[in-house]
Every structure is written in C-alpha cells, then in structure tokens.
Amino acid sequence: MIAEPDVAALLAEEFGTLSDLIRVHARQRPTKLAIADDERQVSYAELDRLMDRVAVALQQGGTRVGQAVASVAYPGVAQALVYLGALRAGAVAAPIQPSATPEQIAGMIADSGAAVVFLDAANANALIGQTFPAEVVMLEDLDGWIAPDGATPKPVAVRPGDGFNIIYSSGTTGVPKGIVQSHAMRWQHLSRNTAAGFDSAVTLLATPLYSNTTLVSFLPTLAWGGSVVLMTKFEARRYLELAVEHRATHTMLVPVQYQRIMALPDFDEFNLSAFRFKTCTSAPFKPELKRDVVTRWPGLLVEYYGMTEGGASCALNATEHQDKLHTVGRPMPGHEIRLIDDDGREVAAGEIGEIVGRSGAMMNGYHGRAQATADATWISPQGARFIRHGDVGRFDVDGFLVLTDRKKDMIISGGFNIYPSDIEAVLAEHAAVADCTVVGVASEAWGETPVGFYVPREGSTAGTGEVLAQVNARLGKTQRLSALYQADELPRSAIGKVLKRELRDRLAAGEFA
Missing domain, CATH: 3.40.50.980 (Rossmann fold)
Structure with missing residues (x-):
C-alpha cells in the first residue's frame, strides 16, 4: 500500500x-x-x-x-x-x-x-x-x-x-x-x-470571516491541521480568558484590539506563555503599542502590510526589529513594491510615492466591474501588472517601508499636500488624548482644511481649546487644525479602521457643533 x-x-x-x-x-x-x-x-x-x-x-x-x-x-x-x-x-x-x-x-x-x-x-x-x-x-x-x-x-x-x-x-x-x-x-x-x-x-480569532484579516490566519490553520477558536464578538477580557483556557499559540488581531487588551489593568496576570505567533494588520499600528506587546506578551509579533486585492505584502518582525517599529517592514519574498508619482512614473530613491505592488497573490479583479479593476491597475514600463494599494509611502535606507497616508485621505489645502497621519502622530502624543483621527473637510478659503477628532484620556482635565492650541503649536503652518472636536469614541469598522466619512457626515449634520 x-x-x-x-x-x-x-x-x-x-x-x-x-x-x-x-x-x-x-x-x-x-x-x-x-x-x-x-x-x-x-x-x-x-x-x-x-x-x-x-x-x-x-x-x-x-x-x-x-x-x-x-x-x-x-x-x-x-x-x-x-x-x-x-x-x-x-x-x-x-x-x-x-x-x-x-x-x-x-x-x-x-x-x-x-x-x-x-x-x-x-x-x-x-x-x-x-x-x-x-x-x-x-x-x-x-x-x-x-x-x-x-x-x-x-x-x-x-x-x-x-x-x-x-x-x-x-x-x-x-x-x-x-x-x-x-x-x-x-x-x-x-x-x-x-x-x-x-x-x-x-x-484564537476575534475578527469576522468576511475580512481577509481573519482569513489569512483561519485558512492556513486548517490547511496545516491546527485548531481554530472563533469569537462571535470581541471583548478584551473574554479574549484573554479564552486564550488561557485553550492554551492559544497563534492569533491575528487588529490594532484597536491590541490596544484594549493591553490596557486591561490585570493583563499581566493572565498566563499567555503558550503564545508563539501573534500578527496584526488592517490599520495603523502605533510604534509604542507594538513595543508594549513585544515587551509584555510572549511570542513573536509580526505586522503585515498589504491589501485584500493582493498586490504586494510587507512583513515586520517587530520582536527582532525594534528599531523599525515606525515602519511596516520589508516586502515579503516574491513580492515587489514600486513607488510612483501622480503621472505614473517611479519616484527617486527615498522619495514619497503612491504604492503599487505585484506578487503571485493578486485578485482576479472586482466582481462585475471591469473599469474599477482597470482603475486599480498600474502597468510598469516593462509591461508587468501591479495593483495600486491606495497608500502613500517611502522606503528608508534599509528597505523598510514607511507609510505616509492613504492617498484618498490626503488633504490638499491651499495647494499644499497634507498627510493626516502626520497631524495624528502629534495629536496622539498629547497627554489628554486617548484616541484620535484627522479628516479633510471643505473650505471656501483653502479648498480643504484639516479637522481633528479625539477621545479624551480618562482623568484628563484639559479642555479642547487647550489641546488644540498646544497641538497646533507643534505643527507646520499649513498643517494646523482648523477645528478639534471631542467624541466619546471614534466610529470604527469591525476590523478597526476609523470610518472617516461617517465623521465628516456627522460634522456636516451639526452633531459636533
């Protein structure tokens, strides 16, 4: 036999x-x-x-x-x-x-x-x-x-x-x-x-099956013969309880889930010694949060950058490269990333450009939408097909990719390109800010102007005007926020992405007036 x-x-x-x-x-x-x-x-x-x-x-x-x-x-x-x-x-x-x-x-x-x-x-x-x-x-x-x-x-x-x-x-x-x-x-x-x-x-998975975030761990676990534990709804303490009960070894979480888990005052009391491999994707992962996970949670931490459409993926071994936590890592083997300008030409080394990628893992296309598929495609001078990632970034001298922003989220104010992530980084450092985001809204004077939203840190007594003044003092003249609003929480998708359009709509409806 x-x-x-x-x-x-x-x-x-x-x-x-x-x-x-x-x-x-x-x-x-x-x-x-x-x-x-x-x-x-x-x-x-x-x-x-x-x-x-x-x-x-x-x-x-x-x-x-x-x-x-x-x-x-x-x-x-x-x-x-x-x-x-x-x-x-x-x-x-x-x-x-x-x-x-x-x-x-x-x-x-x-x-x-x-x-x-x-x-x-x-x-x-x-x-x-x-x-x-x-x-x-x-x-x-x-x-x-x-x-x-x-x-x-x-x-x-x-x-x-x-x-x-x-x-x-x-x-x-x-x-x-x-x-x-x-x-x-x-x-x-x-x-x-x-x-x-x-x-x-x-x-142990706590994100939905309609998301590629989940599938990139769910499917390989079954392919290789491991065991999958699914959470119907994420709750930080329950997640840790299940991790201990099942002796979880692998997980994929989005940044906001890591944030909520690490913020639990008794996090260190849970026995997570079985963990070998933790991953993260789907949304910006703050360097200080990565460092906290690496320091206090056993097992390797790897951040993946990529998109559901395919293109190319980067991986950052955060445990090994703690000097690169501000990046999303280097392209994975067999994956190619190029950076292009608004005219579709590749930018010079070290310059910022729109990210396009190709690999053996690329979508067939958008279902029934040939034009949308064509719009998402960039063809290199050599005739190779790349997928537009919709992000803007640059490579550092070691070949690690630094994301600047989503191309569609870029704010053009008075003819200047403003990246919300640059402003968010400064806003997030304020002692009174627990969570934040920046969006572009219409402006008669400038075409667009940056507006900020933040969730106050528990126990903070600083007023919104004080936070706005202190943040703007650290920003360049073209970057300064025209307004800042408090929110009880930021609206997010099930995989942790801030729903910026919802904030714009709520602002236009007068909710933050």
Whole structure:
C-alpha cells in the first residue's frame, strides 16, 4: 500500500485545494479539534463529513460550480461550515459584512449572484423588509437543512484561476466592490506559511470571516491541521480568558484590539506563555503599542502590510526589529513594491510615492466591474501588472517601508499636500488624548482644511481649546487644525479602521457643533 503524502508535501506542490487538505486531515488526525466557538466544537473527521453534507445540499439546491454562496452572520462554527462546504461544492464563498446598511447588504447579495444566502438570527432581524434574489437559510437551522449523514457531493474539478471567495470592500456609500480571490491566490497564502507552525497551532480569532484579516490566519490553520477558536464578538477580557483556557499559540488581531487588551489593568496576570505567533494588520499600528506587546506578551509579533486585492505584502518582525517599529517592514519574498508619482512614473530613491505592488497573490479583479479593476491597475514600463494599494509611502535606507497616508485621505489645502497621519502622530502624543483621527473637510478659503477628532484620556482635565492650541503649536503652518472636536469614541469598522466619512457626515449634520 502506498503511503499517503503528508500535508507539508502536498502544500509544497504547485497547486492544490484547501478542501482536499481537510480531507487528508480527516483521515490522518480524525479526532483533532478543527474549529470551535462558544457553543460548538467539531473535529477534523466531523468537519469533513459536514462539509460534504453542506456541499450536497448546495448542489441539490441548484448552486452551480463557480456561483457564489452568501452568508451574513457573526463568526462561528456554522458560518465556517457554510464557507468550507461551498468550496467543496465548487462554489465561491461570499461572506458579507453585517455592519453594512441593510440596503448595502441586499445589494451585495444581489451583486454576488448567490442562489442562497445564510443568515443568523441577529442579522435576519436586522434585515427585515429587505428582499433578496436568493433562497434564505437560517444558520440556526443548518443541521436540518444539510444533506443526511454519509451523503457524498459530486466531484468538481477546481482550476487555479477559479474563484475561491468574494470579499466586499468596506465602502460607506453605495454597494461595496466585490474582490474576487482565486484558488491560486489562496494556495499562495497557504503554502507560504511553512515556518509559522500552524500544524500545531491553536489559533484564537476575534475578527469576522468576511475580512481577509481573519482569513489569512483561519485558512492556513486548517490547511496545516491546527485548531481554530472563533469569537462571535470581541471583548478584551473574554479574549484573554479564552486564550488561557485553550492554551492559544497563534492569533491575528487588529490594532484597536491590541490596544484594549493591553490596557486591561490585570493583563499581566493572565498566563499567555503558550503564545508563539501573534500578527496584526488592517490599520495603523502605533510604534509604542507594538513595543508594549513585544515587551509584555510572549511570542513573536509580526505586522503585515498589504491589501485584500493582493498586490504586494510587507512583513515586520517587530520582536527582532525594534528599531523599525515606525515602519511596516520589508516586502515579503516574491513580492515587489514600486513607488510612483501622480503621472505614473517611479519616484527617486527615498522619495514619497503612491504604492503599487505585484506578487503571485493578486485578485482576479472586482466582481462585475471591469473599469474599477482597470482603475486599480498600474502597468510598469516593462509591461508587468501591479495593483495600486491606495497608500502613500517611502522606503528608508534599509528597505523598510514607511507609510505616509492613504492617498484618498490626503488633504490638499491651499495647494499644499497634507498627510493626516502626520497631524495624528502629534495629536496622539498629547497627554489628554486617548484616541484620535484627522479628516479633510471643505473650505471656501483653502479648498480643504484639516479637522481633528479625539477621545479624551480618562482623568484628563484639559479642555479642547487647550489641546488644540498646544497641538497646533507643534505643527507646520499649513498643517494646523482648523477645528478639534471631542467624541466619546471614534466610529470604527469591525476590523478597526476609523470610518472617516461617517465623521465628516456627522460634522456636516451639526452633531459636533
């Protein structure tokens, strides 16, 4: 009898599928925990059978190979089963953000072309009154909807360029764009994690499955045969309790989650010695917060910079390069980044430019939006395809990338380019400021002008006018804030990004007057 190859050998192949890897784990480690949430745990053998049953039900219900399967839910085992079962049926997983407006959610479901959408009870209640061109299945009823135990799906042939998932961008108006990632792109993600130790990982995740932030840890853990623990809703103390209970070794968190965890007065009392690998992405990660995590939380800390669309990624080993915490690291192997000016020409070494990137992990394009895909593309003089990251930055003398700002967030005031991150860095250093952001608003005199918002630090007695005066005294003349407003908290997406458009809208509505 010929021995079945181990997973490492399979992942070294040029191409394969996650679904097949899980099948191998089901045979080689059937009783090992695959996925858990607060209410349910499934082993690899159970996961494999449940994926089959979901796939059969989808195929019998008319879902075609290459068609999207949508879900609107908070993270948990049930949504994971739908996601993975869709892949086994040859369909495309399309988890959709519950934080969008009901109208946007309905628009995303329609845009995906899904024949079936899975809802949890909380989101079903929020979507009352919306109509979908798809069958609705409640996740609470999933066990009754799927095919009987022992059912076997029709085999499907998956090609590298076929769609793996659609991730909808976090737009704040209109229907967000659907980013189509291929099986080849995902295989790149899975196979490059050879040194991350996912085969013995217990990965604790507290971000949603509709976000690439989550998937870059969720999927490799399952590919290599580790265990995933999903939090339905993030809460800092509960996160630490779960980390201790499960002896978590790996995690991916966004900066605001690290901030809330590290701020707990009894953080140091939790036994986190099992941690080996902590990662962060999706939003600016303050150097002082990185340093605090490196100092007080066991295990390696790596910050990733990249985008859901692909392009190129950078990695910063914050534990090793503590003199580079103001950067996002260097391009990963096989990833190329160039910096270009407004005319599409590369800038000189050390100069600031728009970031464009290319690698083996790039999106197919935006679903049904050829022009948007073209607009996101830069073609080099050598004819190579790059994806525009939408960020502005520069490389230091050691090749580490320093982000300046989001290109779309750049403020042009009186003809000067103003980067909000420069102002935010000064504002954040004020003793009275716990959290802050800066946005550009319309100005008759200057075209645009910078306006700041901040959350006061607990116990601070400084007034807003005092903070504004002291911050402006440290800024250049063109950078100075025209106004500063207090807020109880800054509006953020589920992956921690400040929703600047929402602040502009609230300001225009007179909320901060």
